Amino acid sequence: MTDITVAPRAVPRxxxxxxxxxxxxxxxxxxxxxxxxxxxxxxxHGSQGCSTYIRRYGIxxxxxxxxxxxxxxxxxxxxxxxxxxxxxxxxxxTRQYSPKVIGITSTCLSETIGENVxxxxxxxxxxxxxxxxxxxxxxxxxxxxxxxxxxxxxDGFHEAICSLVQTLVPRKMLxxxxxxxxxxxxxxLVPADRVKTCAIDSTVSTxxxxxxxxxxxxxTDSSHSTDSGSRSRVNVISGFVSTEDLRxxxxxxxxxxxxxxxxxxxxxxxxxxxxxxxxxxxxxxxxVADIRKMGEAAGTLYLSRVVPKERDAGKWLESExxxxxxxxxxxxxxxxxxxxxxxxEEVTGKKTPAKWTKIRGxxxxxxxxGHKYCAGKKAIVYGEEDFVCSMVSFLDEVGIxxxxxxxxxxxxxxxxxxxxxxxNSKVACRIMDDADFATIVEAAKGLDADIAIGNSKGQYIxxxxxxxxxRCGFPVHDRMGGQRILHLGYRGTLNLFDMICNxxxxxxxxxxKSGYTYI
Amino acid sequence: MVEILEGRKTQVFEKGxxxxxxxxxxxxxAGSVSQRACVFCGSRVVLYPIADALHLxxxxxxxxxxxxxxxGSMSSGPELHRMSFSTDLRENEVIYGGEKKLRAALVELxxxxxxxxxxxxxxxxxxxxxxxxxxxxxxxxAEKGIPVLPVNSEGFKGTKKDGYRAACEAVFKLTGxxxxxxxxxxxxxxxxxxxxxxxxxxxxxxxRRMGIEVVSCITGDxxxxxxxxxxxxxxxxxxxxxxxxxxxxxxxxxxxxxFKRVSYFGIEDMSAALYDVASFFEDDEIxxxxxxxxxxxxxxxxxMLAEYRRDLEGRKAAIYVGGSFKAFSLVKALRHLGMATxxxxxxxxxxxxxxxxxxxxxEGTIICDDTNPLELSRFILEKGADLLIGGVKERPIAYxxxxxxxxxxxxxxxxxxxxxxxxxFAREVHDSVMSPVWxxxxxxxxxxxxxxx
Numbered sequence: 019m020t021d022i023t024v025a026p027r028a029v030p031r032x033x034x035x036x037x038x039x040x041x042x043x044x045x046x047x048x049x050x051x052x053x054x055x056x057x058x059x060x061x062x063h064g065s066q067g068c069s070t071y072i073r074r075y076g077i078x079x080x081x082x083x084x085x086x087x088x089x090x091x092x093x094x095x096x097x098x099x100x101x102x103x104x105x106x107x108x109x110x111x112t113r114q115y116s117p118k119v120i121g122i123t124s125t126c127l128s129e130t131i132g133e134n135v136x137x138x139x140x141x142x143x144x145x146x147x148x149x150x151x152x153x154x155x156x157x158x159x160x161x162x163x164x165x166x167x168x169x170x171x172x173d174g175f176h177e178a179i180c181s182l183v184q185t186l187v188p189r190k191m192l193x194x195x196x197x198x199x200x201x202x203x204x205x206x207l208v209p210a211d212r213v214k215t216c217a218i219d220s221t222v223s224t225x226x227x228x229x230x231x232x233x234x235x236x237x238t239d240s241s242h243s244t245d246s247g248s249r250s251r252v253n254v255i256s257g258f259v260s261t262e263d264l265r266x267x268x269x270x271x272x273x274x275x276x277x278x279x280x281x282x283x284x285x286x287x288x289x290x291x292x293x294x295x296x297x298x299x300x301x302x303x304x305x306v307a308d309i310r311k312m313g314e315a316a317g318t319l320y321l322s323r324v325v326p327k328e329r330d331a332g333k334w335l336e337s338e339x340x341x342x343x344x345x346x347x348x349x350x351x352x353x354x355x356x357x358x359x360x361x362x363e364e365v366t367g368k369k370t371p372a373k374w375t376k377i378r379g380x381x382x383x384x385x386x387x388g389h390k391y392c393a394g395k396k397a398i399v400y401g402e403e404d405f406v407c408s409m410v411s412f413l414d415e416v417g418i419x420x421x422x423x424x425x426x427x428x429x430x431x432x433x434x435x436x437x438x439x440x441x442n443s444k445v446a447c448r449i450m451d452d453a454d455f456a457t458i459v460e461a462a463k464g465l466d467a468d469i470a471i472g473n474s475k476g477q478y479i480x481x482x483x484x485x486x487x488x489r490c491g492f493p494v495h496d497r498m499g500g501q502r503i504l505h506l507g508y509r510g511t512l513n514l515f516d517m518i519c520n521x522x523x524x525x526x527x528x529x530x531k532s533g534y535t536y537i
Numbered sequence: 538m539v540e541i542l543e544g545r546k547t548q549v550f551e552k553g554x555x556x557x558x559x560x561x562x563x564x565x566x567a568g569s570v571s572q573r574a575c576v577f578c579g580s581r582v583v584l585y586p587i588a589d590a591l592h593l594x595x596x597x598x599x600x601x602x603x604x605x606x607x608x609g610s611m612s613s614g615p616e617l618h619r620m621s622f623s624t625d626l627r628e629n630e631v632i633y634g635g636e637k638k639l640r641a642a643l644v645e646l647x648x649x650x651x652x653x654x655x656x657x658x659x660x661x662x663x664x665x666x667x668x669x670x671x672x673x674x675x676x677x678x679a680e681k682g683i684p685v686l687p688v689n690s691e692g693f694k695g696t697k698k699d700g701y702r703a704a705c706e707a708v709f710k711l712t713g714x715x716x717x718x719x720x721x722x723x724x725x726x727x728x729x730x731x732x733x734x735x736x737x738x739x740x741x742x743x744x745r746r747m748g749i750e751v752v753s754c755i756t757g758d759x760x761x762x763x764x765x766x767x768x769x770x771x772x773x774x775x776x777x778x779x780x781x782x783x784x785x786x787x788x789x790x791x792x793x794x795x796f797k798r799v800s801y802f803g804i805e806d807m808s809a810a811l812y813d814v815a816s817f818f819e820d821d822e823i824x825x826x827x828x829x830x831x832x833x834x835x836x837x838x839x840x841m842l843a844e845y846r847r848d849l850e851g852r853k854a855a856i857y858v859g860g861s862f863k864a865f866s867l868v869k870a871l872r873h874l875g876m877a878t879x880x881x882x883x884x885x886x887x888x889x890x891x892x893x894x895x896x897x898x899x900e901g902t903i904i905c906d907d908t909n910p911l912e913l914s915r916f917i918l919e920k921g922a923d924l925l926i927g928g929v930k931e932r933p934i935a936y937x938x939x940x941x942x943x944x945x946x947x948x949x950x951x952x953x954x955x956x957x958x959x960x961x962f963a964r965e966v967h968d969s970v971m972s973p974v975w976x977x978x979x980x981x982x983x984x985x986x987x988x989x990x
Contacts, residue, residue, distance in 0.1 A: 033646075033649075034645060035622055035641075035642035035646055036598060036622070036623045036624075037620060037621070038605060038621050039598050039601055039602045039605070039625070042598070042602045042603070043598055043599025043602065045599070046599070064661070064692075065575045065661055065692035066564075066573055066692070066696075067574045067576075067577055067692045068692070069570070069571075070571070070573060070574040070578070071578070071600070071604070072603070073570075074603070074930050075603050077929055077930060077932070077933055083910055085911075087568050088565070088568075088570075089567050090564060090568075090569075091661075091692075091693040092693060093695070095693070103567040106566075108568065109568065110542055110567060113540065113542070114540065125661070126599075126631070126662050127662055127665070127692070127693060130631055130666065165628075166597040166598070167597040167626050167631050167662070168628050292936075292937065292977075292978050292979055292980070293937045293938065293939075293980055294979035294983045295918075295983070296915070296918065296934075296937070296938060297937075475605070
């Protein structure tokens with residue numbers, strides 16, 4: 019039997035305070051998602067610092083301009099409410115950036131003073147609908163509630179995805195003959211209050227009045243969208259992955275020859291080429307039209323199994339639009355990547371192209387070539403829960419024993435998830451949720467770990483424990499190419515496997531007195 | 538073309554064209570992508586380098602995460618400042634108050650890390666949930682026997698400048714506590730240098746060579762005990778005037794210590810700083826030592842700069858930095874490299890600062906307060922800048938537009954202060970401007986085409 023010392027929360031979180039946090043706050047995750055939508059600019063409803071810090075943090079990893087607007091709370095807004103600031107901000111951002119979508123997030127401040135942003139937005143839209151001619155130039159307003167005192171950046175990430183989907187995917191009730199009743203003339207704009215009657219849940223999305231073009235999309239597409247048999251479209255919700263991972267997903271989806279929506283898609287917006295002239299909002303991102311079509315898909319592959327229950331875009335698409343949900347871990351390692359392709363075959367009804375099975379073959383070959391470098395090695399793995407789960411599954415299948423497995427968010431299911439993924443290891447493993455880096459280092463003392471795997475913040479581990487660090491995940495801001503690290507699929511696994519083996523080989527080489535020319 | 542937002546039109550000025558006073562010190566326009574940060578950020582960057590103090594951020598996790606090890610401030614001893622401590626407030630505390638957690642955090646961290654003092658930074662929601670941070674700090678201070686100082690740095694309560702002020706108020710409470718340790722009559726405090734890449738050490742060495750004792754550095758490589766006796770120095774020498782003048786004024790009012798504002802960047806300003814300090818003491822030995830120091834340093838430096846200047850002559854620079862004092866020095870330093878400044882701005886300059894910039898810049902130079910990426914990219918294009926000097930947030934703007942970049946912000950890893958800093962600065966500017974990579978930049982190719990036509 020696997021000998022696992024499981025001590026969730028108790029290995030130990032000995033301090034009331036957090037020392038060198040292993041997580042970020044929710045608005046950051048939401049902003050990353052919004053930057054992955056075509057023509058979308060994030061707008062943080064809170065103090066100036068939130069937007070500046072998140073921009074700076076993102077820029078240090080992606081090395082790209084990341085424009086995030088702020089409603090710039092002042093003392094007066096904190097007392098009397100930030101509504102006027104928010105409206106001015108929407109006006110100014112619209113004027114300067116001409117965005118297709120403004121992705122609004124809350125902050126700890128706006129949530130604590132009880133800002134009712136959905137109501138503000140609903141009334142704002144009404145006002146502008148009354149002005150008439152609120153034509154296509156008016157951006158869609160999508161709101162993600164991201165109080166920084168709850169969860170982590172990953173909660174913000176999934177929240178933003180859910181808001182985008184619920185706001186932009188046309189309501190199914192319109193399919194069922196509501197259209198005639200609500201639309202006197204398909205060419206005129208539907209006032210927000212009319213559309214509200216079609217709303218399904220009581221959250222933000224109730225206020226998402228759809229302009230006529232959205233409704234017309236439903237009108238033309240609804241004839242076949244209800245017929246699940248004829249659905250060929252696939253939704254891929256990516257999780258927080260690298261820009262190279264997103265390009266790999268495009269490659270994979272492209273090879274199946276099915277229409278698909280990849281959400282979010284910051285592969286170009288946060289990792290584009292050099293410019294010939296300044297771009298207000300860089301090209302790329304998931305097209306809004308593709309998000310609108312997500313309700314017509316045959317299935318959703320959601321590459322995360324750690325999605326907040328109430329705000330799960332995949333479940334919502336399934337219950338409201340009959341889109342089959344496949345909840346998956348990030349496809350890292352053979353087991354999880356096999357699961358991914360299996361799900362993809364089921365949803366598309368097509369066989370995996372030989373291109374990918376050949377890479378799988380090379381991956382198995384590499385595993386065998388490299389297994390002795392991994393054998394008996396002990397690893398410290400930390401980061402977002404999804405990332406860590408997939409990494410543990412992968413390490414376990416190549417014979418590396420995770421001895422510290424840590425995530426920064428509180429998560430009661432974390433220990434059980436990890437236990438289930440450790441199929442082979444017989445080495446004691448300390449599993450910690452709600453962990454910080456100081457606690458990780460204290461817990462790792464005396465365990466003789468050979469390698470640490472995770473983001474640049476693990477530099478603190480290597481400095482204290484003299485363990486080599488393989489940098490991946492987010493952020494990687496002390497090396498070149500952090501944004502371009504490939505983790506996903508058979509090809510990504512090959513990349514990770516090479517990086518890890520090479521780090522272990524270099525340790526051996528450096529430690530050997532004479533050095534080895536061949537290892 | 539990018540439009541300048543209505544509320545910002547008086548914050549952008551073109552010399553020789555506009556006649557108005559530049560307005561500044563305003564809150565950023567809602568919806569603009571300001572390069573500024575918040576009150577908390579101002580306090581955090583100023584106090585961060587005090588290496589043997591505990592820095593505890595009271596609030597939800599983000600503010601601590603984003604500022605973990607954010608500055609390149611070095612310490613010659615303890616490195617407690619490089620730890621990121623947070624009360625990590627959760628929903629429960631937001632509802633029921635965070636005082637209990639704050640108290641527990643302070644007690645456990647002081648017991649574990651034995652700091653000489655503790656700073657508690659309030660973030661946005663602390664005042665709103667009604668925590669009495671002052672009372673908790675006072676009670677823990679009494680219990681643990683070290684100063685525990687609240688920093689009133691709620692993010693929305695003003696601009697970054699207000700954060701500087703809050704930091705000065707907190708650090709001021711550490712002064713005046715040591716009246717025993719002997720202090721020379723030729724002594725100063727270095728205010729407003731943060732020991733980025735070891736810059737404080739360079740400056741301190743100059744003062745040592747002049748025969749002047751540095752009592753404390755506030756805050757670069759800072760120590761609580763040194764600050765405790767800082768009130769007995771003869772003179773406060775203030776760099777980065779935006780952040781530390783307030784402390785110098787408080788020390789003048791309370792302890793009668795005069796202060797001088799200086800800059801350690803560039804040849805003229807660096808030399809002037811040393812001469813100014815020397816002349817204050819009216820001592821022949823110090824004067825002689827200072828003259829020799831400046832002569833030696835400048836005569837080594839100038840031939841080196843000449844080499845860089847050969848390549849850089851005639852190139853144009855844009856400057857966007859946090860404090861305007863730094864901008865003054867940079868305009869002058871660039872002249873030594875044969876470069877003209879065509880755009881210059883800051884996050885926190887005052888009216889007086891901008892008027893001075895108007896004086897020292899050439900006709901046609903754009904001067905801006907609290908700019909944003911769209912404006913900045915437009916100014917760079919319009920004025921044909923070859924180089925942008927700024928921080929991490931400005932870097933990708935320069936690179937995407939295919940122009941060189943020099944990091945002059947608090948994350949820099951190259952020492953840019955002092956005479957050797959001037960050499961590093963010239964080298965860095967030269968390395969970037971003269972790199973062969975620009976040949977492939979689409980923006981530069983387009984610009985070259987434009988010139989040919």
